[in-house]
Amino acid sequence: xxxxxxxxxxxxxxxxxxxxxxxxxxxxxxxxxxxxxxxxxxxxxxxxxxxxxxxxxxxxxxxxxxxxxxxxxxxxxxxxxxxxxxxxxxxxxxxxxxxxxxxxxxxxxxxxxxxxxxxxxxxxxxxxxxxxxxxxxxxxxxxxxxxxxxxxxxxxxxxxxxxxxxxxxxxxxxxxxxxxxxxxxxxxxxxxxxxxxxxxxxxxxxxxxxxxxxxxxxxxxxx
Ligand SMILES: Cc1ncc(CNC=O)c(N)n1
Numbered sequence: 001x002x003x004x005x006x007x008x009x010x011x012x013x014x015x016x017x018x019x020x021x022x023x024x025x026x027x028x029x030x031x032x033x034x035x036x037x038x039x040x041x042x043x044x045x046x047x048x049x050x051x052x053x054x055x056x057x058x059x060x061x062x063x064x065x066x067x068x069x070x071x072x073x074x075x076x077x078x079x080x081x082x083x084x085x086x087x088x089x090x091x092x093x094x095x096x097x098x099x100x101x102x103x104x105x106x107x108x109x110x111x112x113x114x115x116x117x118x119x120x121x122x123x124x125x126x127x128x129x130x131x132x133x134x135x136x137x138x139x140x141x142x143x144x145x146x147x148x149x150x151x152x153x154x155x156x157x158x159x160x161x162x163x164x165x166x167x168x169x170x171x172x173x174x175x176x177x178x179x180x181x182x183x184x185x186x187x188x189x190x191x192x193x194x195x196x197x198x199x200x201x202x203x204x205x206x207x208x209x210x211x212x213x214x215x216x217x218x219x220x221x222x223x
Contacts, residue, residue: 008029027217046220067132133190140183
């Protein structure tokens with residue numbers, strides 16, 4: 001019997017844009033964590049810059065929550081997005097504690113260009129004119145890149161230094177993986193009903209997320 005399931009839209013895009021996706025999830029920064037050759041200065045740059053990014057990510061997630069409330073056909077979406085917001089509070093606390101541990105003073109950290117560009121991109125996604133379908137697709141991609149990247153650092157054969165394992169587990173843990181799958185299911189459900197224009201826009205912005213993620217990692221290793 002023909003039991004083959006149709007590929008979802010996000011799966012289609014992941015396959016079509018595999019090279020760029022791999023560029024984002026197997027970036028040299030991540031590879032050096034995985035093989036324990038990481039330069040600690042790079043790690044500290046990433047840590048300091050990502051704290052600033054996450055602060056800007058909170059209002060973005062809030063904007064997706066508002067879009068879900070206005071536009072979603074499924075009440076379950078709100079709970080999933082709200083769960084993501086709740087874990088961001090814990091994440092901000094964690095970033096502050098890690099900064100202290102690594103001797104970083106957030107008041108002295110200046111956002112770098114790749115970070116500024118990415119935060120500006122987030123702001124464009126917050127516009128009330130931006131469709132829920134497009135915003136939730138970008139949201140999923142942003143989370144999925146971190147999940148795949150850090151899960152790889154904890155996977156079989158990884159030599160991740162013990163002092164970085166907690167960081168990797170933050171996004172590489174199974175619960176975060178399931179949360180990403182929930183976001184992906186929402187995105188796929190919406191994309192099924194989207195117009196041609198919305199589909200095109202969501203695909204373009206999915207690619208923009210991947211490009212920003214690559215630039216963000218590269219910024220960390222360049223410093
Ligand atoms: C640059 C970047 N992309 C994705 C994430 C993961 N989302 C929330 O933490 C992150 N922290 N930073």
